[in-house]
Amino acid sequence: MKQSQGIxxxxxxxxxxxxxxxxxxxxxxxREIVEKEIIYA
Numbered sequence: 001m002k003q004s005q006g007i008x009x010x011x012x013x014x015x016x017x018x019x020x021x022x023x024x025x026x027x028x029x030x031r032e033i034v035e036k037e038i039i040y041a
Contacts, residue, residue, distance in 0.1 A: 001026045 002008075005022060012019040 001029070 002023075005026070007019065007022050007026075011022075
């Protein structure tokens with residue numbers, strides 16, 4: 001997911017706040033997938 005959204009360590013060094021926001025978005029998406037596919041299936 002990080003690769004597909006272009007999240008790199010360079011982005012972390014350049015703009016840590018945006019990097020954190022994007023990682024939090026990935027975490028939320030992953031949680032949603034797990035809940036939908038595994039827990040509620």
